[in-house]
Amino acid sequence: MPSLIDLRRRIRSVKNTQQITKAMKVVSAAKLRRAQDRVLASRPYAQIIRRMLVNVAQAAAEQQDGDSVSLLARRPEKKIQLLVVTADRGLAGAFNSNVIRTAQRFIQDHADAEIQLELIGRKGRDFFRKRHRAITGDYATLFQKAPRYEDALDIAHKVIDRFEKAEIDSVYLVVNNFKSMMASRLVVTRILPLDLPEKQEQIDYIYEQPPEKLLESLLPRYIEAQIYRAMLESAAAEHAARMTAMEAATSNAAEVIDALTLKMNRVRQASITREIIEIVSGAAALE
Secondary structure, three states: OOOHHHHHHHHHHHHHHHHHHHHHHHHHHHHHHHHHHHHHHHHHHHHHHHHHHHHHHHHHHHOOOHHHOHHHOOOOOOEEEEEEEOOOOOOOOOHHHHHHHHHHHHHHHOOOOEEEEEEEOHHHHHHHHOOOOOEEEEEOOOOOOOOOHHHHHHHHHHHHHHHHOOOOOEEEEEEEEEOOOOOEEEEEEEEEOOOOOOOOOOOOOOOOOOHHHHHHHHHHHHHHHHHHHHHHHHHHHHHHHHHHHHHHHHHHHHHHHHHHHHHHHHHHHHHHHHHHHHHHHHHHHHO
């Protein structure tokens, strides 16, 4: 049975850990509010630019010009670029492991194709660096601060350039989308070539230049917006997952403290009882 000193030391250690988890929860909650505002501000732009892109693509298709746009070219998926968005840090529950597991499942499902990874986030980089050789790039410090649009531009320009040169045939994105403070939604999205709906109520735009030229300028902007939004969604989902994990850890620490305190009281009571018995026995022996 552990001594009173050992139990007091363990209780003190758990209390220190509980203070850390409480502080991490407060920090994540503060960061989450700012990250959530950025996500909510980015969604209308992404929806509007996609709706505009669909209308322009339909107009280009009616004029039989859409097939000449390089970013809409469809080829057999022999070489696939997979963008995996994880966090730079852990202690966020199953946030990172779910993304990595989904990426591994995607690689297994596309075993006939050559999968090339573009890793955004340190956790994904550390995992796949030892297990997957075809890594075309990694970005391990993007989430130390709020995601920047300039970083998304660099990644977008790289994958667009590789797609236009036919070095890759498609680009997929694996990311945790922010849903609420208690849940996130893991999605796998193809961003190149763009999936356009066959029919949609078309807005009658007045074009000052051919729709094909508009497509060529709008498609890169759309890819940039998609990658930047994915980074914002992942950052918000990470803070929400960490806040939930730290709240659970704080609650578990309180339960451990209660259990250790109860055990310590029993040990102390047993020690006092034993001392009383020894005193009584000694007094009886003297009589």
